[in-house]
Amino acid sequence: MMLLAAPAINIDNAFLSGILGLIAFTLVMTVGVMYATWYERKIVARMQYRLGPTRTGPFGLLQPIADTFKLLTKEDLRPATADFIAFEAAVFAIFIPALMVFVAVPFTADWYISAIPMSLLYILAVSGLSFIGFLLAGWGSDNKYALLGGMRAAAQLISYEIPMILALVAVVMVTSTLDVYQMILYQDTVPLIVWQPLAFGIFLIASVAEVERPPFDIPTGESEVAGGVFIEYSGIRWSMFQLSSYVNMYAFALLGAFVFLGGWEWPFGTDIGWGYQLLLTMVKMSFFIFFYLLIRATVPRLRVDQLMSYAWKVLIPLSLYQIVTNGFVIVYDLPDVAFLLFSGLGVAALVYSAAFIVKRGEPRRPLTMVPVRATAKAAPPAPAVAADVVVEGAAT
Amino acid sequence: MTLPDGQDGSETSAERPEVTSAPAPENTPSGAEGARIEDAGTTPAVDPEAAEAPMTGKRDQEKVTDAEPKPPSAEAPAAAATGEGARPPSAEGEKPKPAAKAARPAKEPEPKTAPKVAPPAGSVNEILAAAIGDVKIEAYLVPDLKGTSVAVEVGRDDVSAVLTACRDDARLDLKYLRCLSGVDWQEEGLEVVYHLSSFTKPHKLTVKTRITYADASVPSVAAVYPAAEWHEREARDMFGIDFPGHPDLRPLLLPEDMTDHFPLRKDNPLQEIEEWQGENLVEGAGDDE
């Protein structure tokens, strides 16, 4: 972990220190992802009347390691008709941007790989690259399910990029900076979730779609496209896809924790040392992670057109609303409470929107219950005697 | 529809009453075996009676030879002729069944067909007769789960008209096609059975039609009852009944190239196959040990 604090080990070459930090971070992240799967399996299992992994080590803690060995030793298959270059390149086109995000992420006030002045822009730009990998994998696999999955992934990632970026633009307007570090400093007393709840809500929803987790796991929907782009991948390549999916999840969780929850800042003073700072960051990040896991176990999957209409008809207008009201507050120099006021109104609309997309068309009528009366008496000792025939609501 | 070779269940089943009405057959294994093998080529029809005692399913030699007054398949009737020839000699009558019935009671104590009881007055068949006019129908009672219900036999060419009337006539209102079954009556040809029921009226109706092997085709009712679509495809698979007018009569349950073999016809010797398998399985088990 200490390698992360590249300045601390005094490597003059910024490039070299960045590379070293990235390598170290990749290793740490891999282990982190392994245990994220363990955590997820445990959490979801508890929600499902199950125990999750129990056999491998205490509480099944060695399960991720066993899984890793299984995945590494599985045969690595490539369909004979697959496009070699696209098929092989797709893995890296997804995996590398997922890790590159962390170059610009400040874990604590001192720990970061590289201090990029416009780090938010960098993070968004890099994370937006992954759809290329999905398209490559979908096209290169020479499989119709993969093709469908790739198209779905591209459409979904691009669609949800927009509300997410717009929501972050609203935050940028408030903080007047594109540097995540500066944004965290801005939240030294009050985290931005208080002033920008609508942007937070939009970011939360859009980030679930960006990491393709339920209910937005349409590109990989098991019951429809049977794994989508991953359908032809196996072994190490498949696990790299999974790895990048979880790394993405961490990335967006961290981003949310920094931009909306204040990262290592909290209202009770900032001089708390790097250990507590890291702890604060992790706790805030796990809020997002837990949210992702929670909804995975409980909600069904949206349909692809519903997904699109939710992004374009609900999230984007609301994020534009957030931007406009922010501009209004800033231009007229209203107190910060005005941010909360306008944004809160938007949150109400966001909450209602979920119900809004459901309640289209004619109103539902409940089931009609047709009563059936017993027409014969149960008379165990005596032979059955037909009682008066009373049939209400008989078949019409 | 062409008939597979050896389809002449007619001979055996015409005589089979004798076989089954006899007491439990006494087997002379070697002789019966030879007769059976010879028999299997020509009359492979599944004998519903033959496995009453599963271990002694083989037929008596005398019985088998009795049951084969005609020479074996060397001069089995040609495909086209079989359908007509399959009819018993009483085929000149309108319906073969009454004749067969009349002949039987003398020979066997247990009848092979249920007696046909005319439905009481006011039954659904009278409404049907009124609804379709001059179509000839023969109505009788069949058992229902509780009580009885009415079955009508109609000519093959009238099926569409009768079923359309059943569906559309307000007095009948038989809008629901429960089931469509093929039945192989061997010497009496094939039969298609339609079970209809009504959601508004208390009656239900069974419509039957008889066809010959040679001309095994019934006009499709998939246009009248869409429910019949898959049932007809299934009947086509299993019995080789053609349903002209069906939108898509590809094999449904069977492999797509299996269009010349009809498993549910009685000329498929399931029982012989099973016995053969059983014997070989036993032998195989012995070898292993």
Added chain:
Amino acid sequence: MVTEQHDRSLEVVDIPINMGPQHPSTHGVFRMVLVLDGEVCKDVIPHIGYMHRGGEKLMEAMDFRQGIGYCDRTEYLAQFSAELGYVMAVERLMELEIPDRAEYIRVILTELNRLSSHFMFMGAFGIDAGVFATSFTYAFPQREYIQELFEEVTGDRLMYAYFRVGGLAWEVTDNFVQRVHEVLVHTRQGLRDLDELLTKNEIFMVRCQGIGAFTADQAIAYGLSGPMLRASGVPWDLRKDDPYSVYDRFTFEIPVGNHGDVYDRYLVRLEEMRQSVNIIEQALEQLPAEGPIVAEKLPRRLRTPPGEVYSKVEAPRGEWGVYLVSKGGDKPYRLKMRSPSFCNLSALREMCIGQFMADAVMILGSMDIVLCDVDR
């Protein structure tokens, strides 16, 4: 679809995509070819028959007692309903009177079987909708309690062969009534869980509502039955309209949908489970404490007089019919199984055309087919 000019403009082609027989959501070895225009189904070609074992032919070679086992293997999620339809056909031809106690036990077991079958539906349907197995794990423990009860009574977990022509194979366990009550406690818990998990879930609603809707006329024309038919607004339930066994001695309600879509089918099944619990409770009250479980005058060797009968029961998936033709003797001359899954599935194409690919999965899931039952 090559254009005649061979111009270099982009062609828009439909993708035929082959779903099954090893697709996760085809509920067995069912295969359908979806012709997709983007995500929308332009045509659906179902292919069945992978499980065809010639059951009807096999049963012609089995005597009436042996055929019972085959019913289990055909409708392997509603075994008791299948057995009941079959033995009732034989009993009708033999004109047997079934003792009351046997009838009540049959009803109790059949309704419990309906519960276990619908639990299976709930679990699998949730997965079709994309709930990550939570519906499955909510439904299956409760189903397991029912299975355990069946195992205690019949000695088998799936292939019960417990209903016999003329009654039951043997007497139920001594604590049967108490055990059923225990099972019902778990069943109610499972119903509450599933109801809370799915019914009001907004994504579930938006996925289910308006999908695969069939009007009452369409449903009748396509021969749908069971919950599929009732969801379309036809209040038709054989337990009410053509009561068999002792169903005319219970007071219950038939849920009938008003929209005919996937959501109504789900609701109808959920409500049916509640009604089944209701029926079982009444049956337990009325169950004679003792008495014969096999018909008097049951011959050692089952032989029917010649004749035919169409027997039908309201199985969990719809009307399970057995058309039994006998020429006398101890075997069916012809036995046609009118399986509800088969008839319901025949409407799949009509329901799916114009819907999204994801909806086709939901529609198929809402049919709750059993592939053994479809193919027989």
